[in-house]
Amino acid sequence: MADRLAALERELGLAFRDRKLLQTALTHRSLFNEQPHLLRELTDNERLEFLGDSVLHFVTTTWLFTTFPDQDEATLTHWRAALVSTKGLAECAAQLNLGQYAYLSRGEDNPVGRRRPALLADLFEALIGAIYLDQGLETAIGFIVPFLRARIDTIRQTVTDPTTALQELVQARHKSLPAYRLIEARGPEHRREYVMAVMVEGQEYIGIGSSKKEAKKAAAQAALAALNL
Incomplete structure (x- = not known):
């Protein structure tokens, strides 16, 4: 176990003062389903994931705000949603090979399980939480920030649709999808409003x-504005 932690510290270029935090960040709750006795000495990473998610959002928001002073709130919201999406965080975790360091149940402990995007994203957020507690803001x-810099140009070119931004934001927060419905179509045929x-x-x-498409975009934009103010 100590060798695994030391290897990740070398990968990160960090030396943890409290290695227990790093160990916790890598411990998936599935481990305790098969080995409940480990609960006496280990803790799963869900609380660190919760903390890391908040730190990540704060840092990402501040970085976007200061780096792009001429961009409006809607655009920054779209970019942030893409940066902190499950897919995006999983890509960051994969760069660090975080999956190979995780402590998992036997059911998860295989090449496919260790590469699951949701698992990798959770590990990345938990690692941020551990770094914050151990090393400071x-x-x-x-x-x-280096992960943000590496991905922002691609995101600026691809994220323009508020429905895409909302989907990525909801997936990142709740691992679910937004649900749309048509309320009504009104007005004459030549000037229909949805x-x-x-x-x-x-x-x-x-x-x-x-059009339905434009109304859907407007609804997504309203949701983004409310969720990110």
Whole structure:
């Protein structure tokens, strides 16, 4: 176990003051299903994941705000959603080979299980939480920002649709998808107006447009604005 932690520290270029934090960041809850006795000495990474998610959002938001002073709130929201999406975080974790360091159950401990995007994203967030607690905010920022810089140009070229941004945001937060419905189509045929609603976190957001597609985009934009203010 100590060898695994030391190898990851070399990969990260960090020396943890409290290696227990690093060990916890790598411990998946599935491990205790098969080996409940380990609960006496280990803790799963879910609390660190919770903390790391908040640190990641704060650092990402601040970096986008200061790096792109001419961009509006909607654009920054789209970019942030893509940067912190499950897919995006899994790619960051894969660069560090985090999957190979994780402590998993036998059912998860295989090449496919160790490469699952949701698992990798959770590991990455938990690692951020551990770095923040052990090394402080400045070190956490120094760890996160290079990943943001490496991905932002691609995201700027591809993320323009608010429906895509909302989907990535909801997936990142809740591992689910937003649900859209048509409320009504109103007005004469030559000037038809559509009203769409999207359900996110138990709340509906409304959008209006000259087509169903435009109304869907407007609803997604309304949700993004409300969720990220």
